[in-house]
Amino acid sequence: MQDLSPSRLAMVPFVSVADMMRTVHAIGVERFLIELAGYIEDDFRRWPLFDKTPRIPSHSKEGVIELMPTSDGEVYGFKYVNGHPKNTAAGYQTVTAFGVLAQVSNGYPVLFTEMTILTALRTAATSAMAAKHLAPRDARVMAIIGNGAQCEFQALAFKALCGIEEVRLFDIDRRATQKAARNLAGSGLKVTSCTSGQEAVAGAQIITTCTADKQYATILTDNMVGAGVHINAIGGDCPGKTELHADILHRSDIFVEYPEQTRIEGEIQALAPDHPVTELWEVITGQATGRRSEAAITLFDSVGFAIEDFSALRYLRDQLARTGAFVELDMLADPDDPRDLFGMVQRAR
Amino acid sequence: MQDLSPSRLAMVPFVSVADMMRTVHAIGVERFLIELAGYIEDDFRRWPLFDKTPRIPSHSKEGVIELMPTSDGEVYGFKYVNGHPKNTAAGYQTVTAFGVLAQVSNGYPVLFTEMTILTALRTAATSAMAAKHLAPRDARVMAIIGNGAQCEFQALAFKALCGIEEVRLFDIDRRATQKAARNLAGSGLKVTSCTSGQEAVAGAQIITTCTADKQYATILTDNMVGAGVHINAIGGDCPGKTELHADILHRSDIFVEYPEQTRIEGEIQALAPDHPVTELWEVITGQATGRRSEAAITLFDSVGFAIEDFSALRYLRDQLARTGAFVELDMLADPDDPRDLFGMVQRAR
Numbered sequence: 001m002q003d004l005s006p007s008r009l010a011m012v013p014f015v016s017v018a019d020m021m022r023t024v025h026a027i028g029v030e031r032f033l034i035e036l037a038g039y040i041e042d043d044f045r046r047w048p049l050f051d052k053t054p055r056i057p058s059h060s061k062e063g064v065i066e067l068m069p070t071s072d073g074e075v076y077g078f079k080y081v082n083g084h085p086k087n088t089a090a091g092y093q094t095v096t097a098f099g100v101l102a103q104v105s106n107g108y109p110v111l112f113t114e115m116t117i118l119t120a121l122r123t124a125a126t127s128a129m130a131a132k133h134l135a136p137r138d139a140r141v142m143a144i145i146g147n148g149a150q151c152e153f154q155a156l157a158f159k160a161l162c163g164i165e166e167v168r169l170f171d172i173d174r175r176a177t178q179k180a181a182r183n184l185a186g187s188g189l190k191v192t193s194c195t196s197g198q199e200a201v202a203g204a205q206i207i208t209t210c211t212a213d214k215q216y217a218t219i220l221t222d223n224m225v226g227a228g229v230h231i232n233a234i235g236g237d238c239p240g241k242t243e244l245h246a247d248i249l250h251r252s253d254i255f256v257e258y259p260e261q262t263r264i265e266g267e268i269q270a271l272a273p274d275h276p277v278t279e280l281w282e283v284i285t286g287q288a289t290g291r292r293s294e295a296a297i298t299l300f301d302s303v304g305f306a307i308e309d310f311s312a313l314r315y316l317r318d319q320l321a322r323t324g325a326f327v328e329l330d331m332l333a334d335p336d337d338p339r340d341l342f343g344m345v346q347r348a349r
Numbered sequence: 350m351q352d353l354s355p356s357r358l359a360m361v362p363f364v365s366v367a368d369m370m371r372t373v374h375a376i377g378v379e380r381f382l383i384e385l386a387g388y389i390e391d392d393f394r395r396w397p398l399f400d401k402t403p404r405i406p407s408h409s410k411e412g413v414i415e416l417m418p419t420s421d422g423e424v425y426g427f428k429y430v431n432g433h434p435k436n437t438a439a440g441y442q443t444v445t446a447f448g449v450l451a452q453v454s455n456g457y458p459v460l461f462t463e464m465t466i467l468t469a470l471r472t473a474a475t476s477a478m479a480a481k482h483l484a485p486r487d488a489r490v491m492a493i494i495g496n497g498a499q500c501e502f503q504a505l506a507f508k509a510l511c512g513i514e515e516v517r518l519f520d521i522d523r524r525a526t527q528k529a530a531r532n533l534a535g536s537g538l539k540v541t542s543c544t545s546g547q548e549a550v551a552g553a554q555i556i557t558t559c560t561a562d563k564q565y566a567t568i569l570t571d572n573m574v575g576a577g578v579h580i581n582a583i584g585g586d587c588p589g590k591t592e593l594h595a596d597i598l599h600r601s602d603i604f605v606e607y608p609e610q611t612r613i614e615g616e617i618q619a620l621a622p623d624h625p626v627t628e629l630w631e632v633i634t635g636q637a638t639g640r641r642s643e644a645a646i647t648l649f650d651s652v653g654f655a656i657e658d659f660s661a662l663r664y665l666r667d668q669l670a671r672t673g674a675f676v677e678l679d680m681l682a683d684p685d686d687p688r689d690l691f692g693m694v695q696r697a698r
Contacts, residue, residue: 332442
């Protein structure tokens with residue numbers, strides 16, 4: 001009798017949405033965020049060796065589907081992600097994502113995973129990791145303007161990595177603020193619900209903007225931002241979508257992930273194409289200055305980059321043995337004789 | 350009690366290697382090839398409306414990992430495929446592939462599938478579909494030079510779609526020819542094993558070259574190719590890999606899938622960048638001439654294009670209900686309130 005079951009080489013671990021939630025709970029959200037931020041920081045430290053390309057978009061009138069590949073020469077990763085602002089009206093998610101990690105040496109996938117939840121975690125971990133290098137040391141209060149899907153992840157990442165003790169929430173939709181406040185009850189954070197952006201930023205050393213409208217909006221006006229503040233701007237992340245008044249940009253030292261992409265998608269699309277920006281990896285490696293002075297305004301104009309997803313995929317892969325939260329998929333044809341693919345199919349009859 | 354099971358919207362059908370083999374047997378290989386060729390031909394007929402980009406490669410010294418996306422405006426598809434010539438020495442496959450089909454209107458994946466076997470089928474179906482439009486009408490004998498993983502699929506596709514009755518096999522490795530002859534016994538084809546390329550092409554109206562070496566090779570020399578022959582060249586499919594002597598190219602009418610890609614990867618990389626070629630879709634839609642005369646040599650310089658994978662994904666999706674050969678994967682996070690991703694994770698504790 002011939003053994004027709006798939007060989008070990010043909011199997012790829014798959015982390016479903018349910019398994020991702022199991023993973024988060026097995027590790028703990030804050031510990032997950034701290035450890036993930038460590039992987040992201042490690043990859044920012046070796047930024048120059050990555051194969052970097054802007055994401056590959058397929059645009060339609062309803063939205064966009066993007067592939068975001070990158071490689072460090074040993075491991076290759078990509079994320080599939082869609083953005084469809086009108087989806088929620090039909091009961092679908094605006095953004096869904098999944099990703100794959102593969103070995104460069106033989107091209108075999110080693111991980112296939114949901115990435116909607118993982119992207120939320122990596123975005124928050126990246127924000128807090130950047131703030132560790134840019135925000136005032138004594139920051140204890142953060143304003144979060146925009147209390148949608150990203151809000152609570154941001155709050156916990158800044159608590160875990162930057163020592164934030166109070167979050168001040170504001171959203172034009174009060175139900176979003178109520179939802180976030182409810183979810184953060186018992187987190188150990190002091191949560192203050194505010195009725196205006198102005199009220200939210202009062203006394204905050206860090207301001208996170210994470211609104212979702214796909215349009216030019218002015219979430220922060222110039223008068224709302226005082227000296228010595230760090231702005232973590234993550235909602236301005238595609239062409240035609242920004243959150244900050246241009247006057248704030250002119251007063252800020254601006255830090256970005258990958259200028260080629262940020263100039264198209266980030267807050268700085270409102271500025272001249274040669275407006276000076278600093279790449280975050282250069283601050284992390286000590287090649288560039290982060291915060292120049294106590295009074296400086298630092299702005300992390302974050303749009304999300306493939307390397308952060310790569311770090312998240314690496315981190316998740318390294319947790320598989322620890323959590324066991326995955327199943328194996330028979331994704332790769334593996335005939336005994338590579339030239340005998342047809343024979344393998346034939347014998348399966 | 351809250352229902353924590355994934356919603357219907359979050360589930361994506363997955364076709365494993367085992368399910369793909371089940372699908373092929375449920376439908377029958379030849380019928381699968383005929384129906385798949387119909388889907389491919391349909392997509393070639395509407396070629397201009399596709400969003401076409403050359404594949405996105407990530408090269409390393411060991412091989413390449415590629416993403417091949419395309420869209421017809423309603424459906425989006427991409428294939429992940431690797432090419433690692435030295436893999437077989439370590440017991441791995443040279444080429445493995447998987448793919449995804451998604452709805453453009455909301456960005457949701459609707460199919461995730463193995464594509465190693467599916468690619469072998471689509472390559473053969475594309476070859477035979479092209480030959481239907483280019484080869485002499487009375488072709489009954491095909492030579493197949495290179496008897497590796499693609500060989501038997503080619504033989505059956507040409508039998509099913511073009512009426513080929515005899516295949517004449519040659520490979521520099523006799524065991525490959527023996528393997529192919531063994532697999533094709535009982536197929537209804539007359540199978541002749543030959544000891545040279547010269548012997549294989551004797552009396553053949555169609556010559557298929559599908560060797561696998563990643564180097565410039567001369568599988569066919571000028572004297573081996575007589576008038577009135579159709580050459581189906583599928584082994585020359587990446588930079589530095591060709592199979593035909595340039596003299597043959599100069600005597601042939603050359604047909605390609607997508608010139609931008611074929612000039613880099615196909616046989617015509619040996620020719621001047623402005624050497625005239627005809628796009629196959631123009632022949633199929635009647636906008637260009639295929640076979641000019643009985644004596645003409647037609648050459649389909651095939652490298653494989655994303656649209657063929659797209660057709661294969663479409664075809665497979667349409668068979669799911671018929672075969673039931675799939676499982677559903679919980680790939681997409683689907684919170685009741687899209688803004689409450691964190692709450693969904695929290696409640697799963």
